[in-house]
Amino acid sequence: MSILPQKIYPIVDTANWIDRLGGAGARFIQLRVKNLEGEALLAEIRQAHTYAKKHGVCLVLNDYWQIALEEGIDYIHLGQEDLDTADLNAVRKAGIRFGLSTHCHEELERALSFKPDYVALGPIWPTRLKKMAFGPQGVEKLTEWKKLIGAMPLVAIGGVTFERLRACLEAGADSVAAVSDFTQHADPEGQVKRWLAEAERA
Template sequence: MKDFRLYAITGEEFHPGRELVEVMEQAILGGVDIIQLRDKKSSKKNVLKKAQQLRELTSKHNVTFIVNDHLDVAMAVGADGIHVGQDDLPLAETRKVVGPDMIIGISTHHIDEAKAAEAGGADYIGVGPIFPTKSKEDVVDPVTTSYIAQIEEDISIPYVAIGGIKRHNLKQVMEAGAKRVCMITEIVAAEDVKARCEEIIGLMQEYEEARG
């Protein structure tokens, strides 16, 4: 998969009155490298419609498109990848369904899960939640930046830090070693989404340079 820096997940409840595609296009124009559609409440038909719209958008801008959980939707729209959780279809079975070429990402909350994901052929892992978050229901306790340090030492596949990451705590995440971050509300709830993404990327570059 193409390397990436800023990963955005949809969160329509955080931008009422604004269309999903409009918000995500502004994120892309601001520098987001990956868009993930996460929708656990809509009907399958509506999830498919949103996925079709986002697939068209991401193809236009040459940005990676990931679908959360819905393997059938991901395959139907030709998404670049699928993201699964620890309680979803196991990694090996997911690979059998989607084939050898689709990106598979998996959420991890413990180093043993990360090692299993790497050994099982995941293309990338989510590492978190780093901080408390209200963007996701039934979330596990924060793993803190110490988990990033463990990942840096023991895992070689790409990973993205996620969970409660905002501009005010981004420096902590970067100082722990993270090179890629995922955000939801910090991006989609912004009044000016494009400017917010540009600001975040600028901060990431600054902290990377300081880290050396």
């Protein structure tokens, strides 16, 4: 079972954030682009990949598994709906690792059948960034999930802030993902350093 590159897992929407947060020490970053398509999308992903290589970041591309195959990107992250269409045999054959979202026992069971490199559980707390069909899971569910998946890495996501980081790690998460606590912070680079220091203390 693969080990995740870092205990903190920023999720960003532009390549520029890979450069900024990677430069500050983040080594496991997801690019989740929602408002581009075609050549503009490809250019953004290529720029993110360039920045990732510059800083030694393990880049995780959300959704676009075909582009990950074509561009040789390290990792992809897929939602449950993506499992209906993604060619995970091709992904595996290319040596690309992948993580899967889960929100309930049925989704976890389905995710585990694909033997992912990590599973994510969320939202742990309420989040305004995405409309969610599932309510807050709470940190207790992280402990339950970790018992169920054993050595497989577990990612906590949804409503996580710096103040909640330690609780997620202590409950069983191997890595903790956040969006706005990095990208909407007054000092994003400083926030990465704070998260890294706190994660090492947890």
